[in-house]
Each structure stands twice: as C-alpha cells, then as structure tokens.
Amino acid sequence: MHIGVITLFPQMLDALRCGGITARALERGLLQLSTWNPRDFTHNKHRRVDDRPYGGGPGMVMQVQPLRTAIQMAISVLGQDTHVIYLSPQGRRFDQNGVQTLLNYPRLLMVAGRYEGIDERLIEQDIDEEWSIGDYVLSGGELAAMVIIDALIRWLPQALGHQESATTDSFYNGLLDHPHYTRPEELAGQKVPAILLSGNHAQIARWRHKQALGKTWRRCPQLLEQLELTAEQQQLLTEFITEQGE
Numbered sequence: 001m002h003i004g005v006i007t008l009f010p011q012m013l014d015a016l017r018c019g020g021i022t023a024r025a026l027e028r029g030l031l032q033l034s035t036w037n038p039r040d041f042t043h044n045k046h047r048r049v050d051d052r053p054y055g056g057g058p059g060m061v062m063q064v065q066p067l068r069t070a071i072q073m074a075i076s077v078l079g080q081d082t083h084v085i086y087l088s089p090q091g092r093r094f095d096q097n098g099v100q101t102l103l104n105y106p107r108l109l110m111v112a113g114r115y116e117g118i119d120e121r122l123i124e125q126d127i128d129e130e131w132s133i134g135d136y137v138l139s140g141g142e143l144a145a146m147v148i149i150d151a152l153i154r155w156l157p158q159a160l161g162h163q164e165s166a167t168t169d170s171f172y173n174g175l176l177d178h179p180h181y182t183r184p185e186e187l188a189g190q191k192v193p194a195i196l197l198s199g200n201h202a203q204i205a206r207w208r209h210k211q212a213l214g215k216t217w218r219r220c221p222q223l224l225e226q227l228e229l230t231a232e233q234q235q236l237l238t239e240f241i242t243e244q245g246e
C-alpha cells in the first residue's frame with residue numbers, strides 16, 4: 001500500500017515513524033508513506049497558498065492552484081488509479097467499516113486542509129471522497145489523516161507480529177475489548193483474576209468473551225442490539241449479569 005499526504009506540515013507525519021507498529025511497518029516497507037507540500041508548488045513570490053474568502057468572513061481559504069498542482073504531482077508518482085480523499089468534519093464517518101473500505105485502495109492520497117478549508121472547486125474536481133474521524137473541528141487535516149493511517153496499518157498483512165490480534169481487536173467482532181492484565185499478579189491489594197493464571201486456554205477465552213460481552217452490554221447496549229447474539233453469547237451475557245448481581 002502506498003499512501004500520500006498533501007500537507008503544509010509534512011514533519012507532522014514523522015510521528016508515525018517514531019516507534020511501534022506504524023514505524024515497523026514503514027521500516028519493513030509494508031506501507032510506503034510520501035508527502036507533498038503545496039507550498040512547493042506555488043507560483044507567487046511569497047509562496048502563498050491561501051487567500052481571503054470571497055463573500056467575506058473570517059479566516060483564509062486554501063487556493064486551488066498549489067493544491068491542484070501538488071495533487072497532480074502526487075498522482076503522477078502514486079499512479080493514475082490513486083483514490084483521493086479530503087479530511088473534514090463534513091466527511092463520511094471513519095469506523096471499522098471504513099478501515100476495510102480504504103484498505104481496498106492500493107494507492108491512497110490524503111489531502112490535509114488548513115485555515116478555514118480548501119476552495120470548493122477542489123472538492124468538486126480533484127477529491128474523490130471526504131472522510132471525517134469525528135464530529136469536531138481540528139486545526140488541520142493532518143491528525144485525522146494520521147489516525148486513519150494508524151488504523152489501516154494494523155490491518156496490513158504481517159503488520160502485527162501475531163496477526164490474530166487485529167481480528168480479535170475490539171470492534172472487529174463488534175464487541176468492546178476484554179480487560180488486559182500483566183505482571184505483577186498483585187499490587188496494592190489488586191489481584192489478577194485467577195482464571196487468567198490457570199493456563200486453561202479454553203476457559204480463559206470463554207472468560208474474555210464473557211467480559212467483552214458484559215462490557216459492551218454495560219457501555220454500549222445499542223452495539224449489542226445490532227449484533228444477533230448466538231445462544232452461547234446470550235448464555236455468557238446472562239452469566240456476566242448474574243455474577244455482577246445486577
């Protein structure tokens with residue numbers, strides 16, 4: 001997968017290279033990440049990329065030409081079949097389904113806006129799709145792009161040492177995550193649930209599934225309604241509720 005980002009702050013993307021799964025995936029070439037800065041494609045003396053909005057109003061708007069030229073340069077490198085997305089609160093809400101959708105594009109170009117946004121003529125002509133990571137306004141599209149890139153990387157084959165953890169991640173099977181514990185077994189009177197020390201992997205998997213069901217039931221009951229629980233899951237949930245004395 002080759003992802004390009006059009007951004008006035010390419011150094012922000014370095015955060016993905018600092019460490020962890022994203023850094024390893026990039027080092028191992030599971031993913032290529034390139035950036036293009038619209039400021040490098042300006043044709044004016046002061047390398048301006050923004051101007052005042054027609055119709056008045058506060059702030060500045062990113063002009064068409066530097067962004068269009070940067071996008072075209074990126075597509076000439078990435079390939080003509082590149083899918084071009086713009087990050088904005090007006091976009092399609094990114095979720096686990098969005099991960100699977102965007103993974104289908106081997107070449108993805110993400111345009112990160114700044115100021116009040118980009119000239120609408122870019123959205124009409126150069127952008128294929130708008131995506132949002134949530135109903136809030138950020139100062140730029142870069143962090144939204146990085147959130148999406150991070151979520152995508154976890155699903156690239158071999159990106160995770162033990163591939164199964166991507167598929168057992170919360171929200172993959174529609175449930176919230178089960179609790180996690182590590183050493184020491186006890187501290188400040190807080191103990192690790194005994195089942196996890198039993199070495200009985202079938203019982204441990206059952207306990208984790210029960211905890212995931214119970215946590216989802218407690219925190220996002222609407223998520224549960226969307227799932228048709230199997231008889232076994234119903235049984236586990238009933239057990240959880242009974243044990244909780246709810």
Ligand SMILES: NC(=O)c1ccc(NC2CCCC2)nc1
Nearest residue numbers: 087088113132133134138140144
């Ligand atoms: N919720 C989001 O995904 C999102 C994306 C971009 C953004 N701000 C950008 C877009 C136009 C200028 C700054 N704010 C929020």
